[in-house]
Structure formats: C-alpha cells, structure tokens
Amino acid sequence: MDNKVVEIFIPGPVGRLEAKYYKSKKKTSPIALILHPHPQYGGTMNNKIVVETFNTFMDNNFSICRLNFRGVGKSDGEFDNGQGELADAAAALDWIERENFDNSQCWIAGFSFGSLIAMQLLMRRPEINRFIIISPQPNVYDFSFLSPCPTSGMIVYGKKDELVPHNSMNELKNRLCNQKGINVQFDQISDANHFFSKSEENLKKTLDKYISKESELF
Secondary structure, X not given: OEOOEEEEEEEEOOEEEEEEEEEOOOOOOOEEEEEOOOHHHOOOOOOHHHHHHHHHHHHOOOEXXXXXXXXXXXXXXXXXXXHHHHHHHHHHHHHHHHHOOOOOOEEEEEEOHHHHHHHHHHHHOOOOOEEEEEOOOOOOOOOOOXXXXXXXXXXXXXXXXXXXXXXXXXXXXXXXXXXXXXXXXXXXXXXXXXXXXXXXXXXXXXXXXXXXXXXXXX
C-alpha cells in the first residue's frame, strides 16, 4: 500500500464508505482526513479542490484519506443533512487512526460544506492538532459552536467568493481571532471565488506553506 493512492472501503454507520487513501513511507507520519462539498450540489471526494488538498498533504509526507459521504459514489446510504455525514467522518478518522496508530499529528480539512463537518468533528475529537477549512459558509451554517475553538488552524477563502458576504466572514474571523491560546490564520486569496476557479495554484501554495510550517512544530 506504500507510495500509491488506493481505493478502499471503510466500515461506516450505515454501510461501506468509499475512500481514497495514501500511506506515507515515513514512520510516525502525520495523518489527515479531507471532507468534500455538499453532496446534493455535486460534492464528491473527486472535487478538484479536495484532490488538490489531498495531494498537498501527500507531498508533505502525510498519510491521508478522502472519502465519499453516504450516498455519494459507491458509498452506501443517503444524505442525512449533516448529522450522518459527521458520523461518516468520525468513522473515517477512526479507520485512519487504526491504520496509523503511531501517527505524530492528526489534521482535519474540509471544503465548503465539508468545512462545517470538519469543524464539528474537531469539537468532538481532542486528538486533532490542526485544521484547514476552505471556503466556509458562515452565512449558511452556524459556526457559533466554536466557543471556544480547541486548536489552531487555517481558514482559506476567496476575496471574490460569490456565495459568502464579506461581513459574514469577518464575523467568523473576529470570533476565532479573539480567542486565547490558539492561532487561527485567515488567508484571503484575492483573485479567487468560492470554488477557486482558475486560482488552484495560489491555493496550493497557501496550503503547502501552512502545512509545511505547522507540521514541523510537532
């Protein structure tokens, strides 16, 4: 399984969860789980931004997993308005932790709807050291549960995000940046929209810089 991306099926709460997994050759490698956008709007683990994030973690010697939520692709079940998807993410994290019991770090990442599920999982799993969320939608989803946010991380969003008003992102920024004991880095990519169309390279550079810097701290 070393050094290549493989298709796997993880036992989930309502059946099998289709996933892609990369096992790092590095002993005690850090681990990460990546969550995709909204299933009812075409979100899958093969979303371009999810794959780009996966590859960036892989380039930084992480053992990394991305999965299809229930009812997406070959995953069993059907959409469950976030509650079931959170249970799916927890099952996937359990799996990657068992496969990498000697991991040095545990990260969670999510894009759009996946960012909501990622942060909900973060609040329930104290072993998560860092998070990266991309294009969160605080105007659609309530992030008030991040009180306090238990660990440091990064939020990346596009200045030209057509789905999220600037004031909503500023409110989320004020909520998180005023908390003591953590450092939440907000990175705005000037030419990017919600889906980072034609801005993938700038996103990759931003992700790589943060992952490289923060993974060296452990």
